[in-house]
Amino acid sequence: MDKNGEVNAKGIKEEIRRKYNRFAPWYDLAEGIPELLGLRKLRRRLFQKASGRILEVAIGTGKNLRFYPKNRQIIAVDLSPKMLDIARNRANELGIDISFLVMDAENLAFPDRSFDTVVDSLSLCTFPDPLIALKEMARVCHSEGRILLLEHGRSDREWLGCLQDRRADKHAKQLCCHWNREPLELVRQAGLKLISARRTFFGILHAIEAAPS
Numbered sequence: 001m002d003k004n005g006e007v008n009a010k011g012i013k014e015e016i017r018r019k020y021n022r023f024a025p026w027y028d029l030a031e032g033i034p035e036l037l038g039l040r041k042l043r044r045r046l047f048q049k050a051s052g053r054i055l056e057v058a059i060g061t062g063k064n065l066r067f068y069p070k071n072r073q074i075i076a077v078d079l080s081p082k083m084l085d086i087a088r089n090r091a092n093e094l095g096i097d098i099s100f101l102v103m104d105a106e107n108l109a110f111p112d113r114s115f116d117t118v119v120d121s122l123s124l125c126t127f128p129d130p131l132i133a134l135k136e137m138a139r140v141c142h143s144e145g146r147i148l149l150l151e152h153g154r155s156d157r158e159w160l161g162c163l164q165d166r167r168a169d170k171h172a173k174q175l176c177c178h179w180n181r182e183p184l185e186l187v188r189q190a191g192l193k194l195i196s197a198r199r200t201f202f203g204i205l206h207a208i209e210a211a212p213s
């Protein structure tokens with residue numbers, strides 16, 4: 001990436017941090033309806049599979065925390081300190097011991113193959129470069145480990161996908177969420193090995209189990 005590209009990427013990340021810092025107190029409220037409509041169930045089903053040493057990337061307010069098996073060593077990162085504050089309170093309430101770090105998913109400060117499970121939910125849509133973030137997740141994951149992704153993307157129902165395309169730029173202005181990305185395609189392009197994938201909710205939500213290539 002050239003100098004201008006770097007400055008631009010830094011600016012976008014500052015914007016993401018600012019927006020999520022501001023939105024943090026409202027995030028759980030805004031997520032309430034999708035959670036009731038089935039997101040919570042999908043989180044439980046996928047993230048109870050986490051094992052060993054766990055890294056959660058872009059943890060937000062910590063909505064997956066209650067679903068991890070007990071007594072795991074967990075490290076969680078996010079760009080937004082305010083989102084992390086809420087996740088920290090949630091972890092305290094749940095009695096979970098977890099380390100929280102402000103860190104960029106596209107530049108993880110961990111050695112290669114240092115986690116057994118790497119988790120990401122609803123954030124591939126927000127990363128400025130989701131391919132770099134996925135490659136970072138694969139790099140820090142043990143070769144026999146798992147990358148668990150619960151993501152939303154462009155619907156495979158054409159009428160809905162087209163609607164998402166039409167409104168994508170406007171939608172991205174609010175919280176930098178690009179809702180017409182293709183999570184499965186990104187996983188393939190990043191060179192991850194697909195173990196299983198399940199698509200629900202009008203073809204928008206994906207529960208993906210992958211491994212480093």
Ligand SMILES: C[S@@+](CC[C@H](N)C(=O)[O-])C[C@H]1O[C@@H](n2cnc3c(N)ncnc32)[C@H](O)[C@@H]1O
Pocket residue numbers: 013016017020057058059060061062063077078079080083103104105106120121122123126127128
């Ligand atoms: C839509 S929220 C999802 C939060 C949480 N994972 C969930 O499932 O509810 C997106 C999160 O990604 C974080 N984020 C965006 N870009 C990031 C990056 N490059 N590195 C780390 N976190 C990032 C935001 O701060 C925000 O907390």
